[in-house]
Amino acid sequence: MSHLYIQKEHTIFRSALRKFLDKEAYPYYEQWEEDRMIPRSFWRKLGDNGFLCPEVDDQYGGSGVDFGFSVIINEELERVGSGLVGISLHNDIVIPYIIAYGTDEQKRRWLPKSATGEIITAIAMTEPGTGSDLANIRTTARREGDHYVINGQKTFITNGIHGDLVIVACKTDPDAVPKHKGISLIVVERDAQGFSRGRKLHKAGLHCQDTAELIFEDCIVPKENLLGQEGKGFQYLMEKLQQERLIVALAAQVSSETMLNQTIQYIKQREAFGKAISKFQNTQFKIAEMATEVEMGRTFIDQLIVDHMNGKDIVTKVSMAKWKLTEVARNIATECMQLHGGYGYMEEYEIARRYRDIPVASIYAGTNEIMKTIIAKNLGL
Known part of the structure; x- marks a missing residue:
């Protein structure tokens, strides 16, 4: 392609x-x-x-x-x-x-x-009680002389165990109105006093990817570790989420392509009732449907990549891509596992791992429900 x-x-x-x-x-x-x-x-x-x-x-x-x-x-x-x-x-x-x-x-x-x-870097936005609603994070950073004192807890942090450098979204002005104007980004280094790791989280999928809780208890960070300006953190997050969601959509697309190709190879080799299961009409229709979804998804994501590289505003379309391509990938994982039959449920076949790994893509970088909200808003609804 x-x-x-x-x-x-x-x-x-x-x-x-x-x-x-x-x-x-x-x-x-x-x-x-x-x-x-x-x-x-x-x-x-x-x-x-x-x-x-x-x-x-x-x-x-x-x-x-x-x-x-x-x-x-x-x-x-x-x-x-x-x-x-x-x-x-x-x-x-x-x-x-x-x-x-x-x-x-x-x-x-x-x-x-x-x-x-x-x-190795990480970014800490999500908290035990706050996911997509970033304006209501509770982690605070209080300025004291030449440093900040951070208190709070983050969870579901990718690279949380390995992370040497963590960009932490926190409230430098808890009383700001509106709330999002009190958010700043502060970089916390591994050896910062008062910074510790909580549990290494055990997930349904993405097993080799370390995910952890991060704890800040009177964590002392030099004022020079403020990223950008105080109070601009929410704005920075919104500006960079476009690329993050593009990356998630791209990964979902590649996963769909991989699962489809592996399944086509499998059904050509697997026999039932004296012939390859690729010869059954139901199998052919399922593959035709998935192949069409994959082809359309690739065309869409490729154009988005070009637009992004050219500096265009793709917020609405990337929200569409993140929602649709992760949803398609989840459906393809289910269909491909079914076409593998009992073997698809065995760990020796990669489709079992893909089936576990793909659902979270519709949750992180903003849930798919949030994506639909953004789309609707930008359509003037």
């Missing part, structure tokens, strides 16, 4: 990445799933080979290339397994905050080691 944003250098890059993943990821992925953790050594190998932080300028240790390279990294990681989502979050969700809102001093301090894999 030809993508609108792909040039010759992207193709060469994809080939190199695939060779790397064939050697360093595919053979070990199932063990990582059993261990429920991706080793830090893999992050370092990614960094050593130039597969982390591609958009970071070369003066800060990155490659300074266009978003198309990030797309390729996301696609190829998703083909290995959805549990590698933490790398995508590091590259294309957290690091862009530092690129866009960080001072030159902050960039020099954090970006080079992020590009090598020495620093």
Whole structure:
């Protein structure tokens, strides 16, 4: 399939990445799933080979290339397994905050080691009582002299265990009206006094991706770790959620493509009643339906990627993509497992893992219900 944003250098890059993943990821992925953790050594190998932080300028240790390279990294990681989502979050969700809102001093301090894999990043928005309603977060950051004192708790944090650098959404002005104007982003480093990890959370899927609770008890952070301006945190989050949702939609699309291709291969080999199950009309209709959904999804996401790279406002369409493509992926996972029969429920077949991993895509980066609310609002309803 030809993508609108792909040039010759992207193709060469994809080939190199695939060779790397064939050697360093595919053979070990199932063990990582059993261990429920991706080793830090893999992050370092990614960094050593130039597969982390591609958009970071070369003066800060990155490659300074266009978003198309990030797309390729996301696609190829998703083909290995959805549990590698933490790398995508590091590259294309957290690091862009530092690129866009960080001072030159902050960039020099954090970006080079992020590009090598020495620093693993996370972003902490969700709290035990607050998910999509970010304006009502309760974590506070009180300014005292030359530092902030942070108190609160975050949960469902991707890279929560490995994270060395966490962008924390907190209230620097709890009395602000409207509430969202009191939110700021503060970067908390691993060794910060008063910062600790809670439970490593055990999830229904994405087993190798570490997810954790984070606890801040009179956590002391230098005032220089404020990202951007006080009170602008909610605005920054809204600006960057467009790319985050695009990444989630892209991963869902690739997962759908992968599940469909694997199932087509399986039904051609599996026999029932003396012939391959691919010869049954019901099977053919199911595959035809899924193939059509996948083709339409790829066309839509490719155009969105181009629009995003050209700086266009795609908030409405990316909300559509995030909702629709994650929903399609969930349906395809169910249909493909059914077409695998009893074997589809066995761990030795990848469809079982995909079936577990895909449902959360309709929850994180804003639930699909929130996506529909955004769409409706932007349509003037």
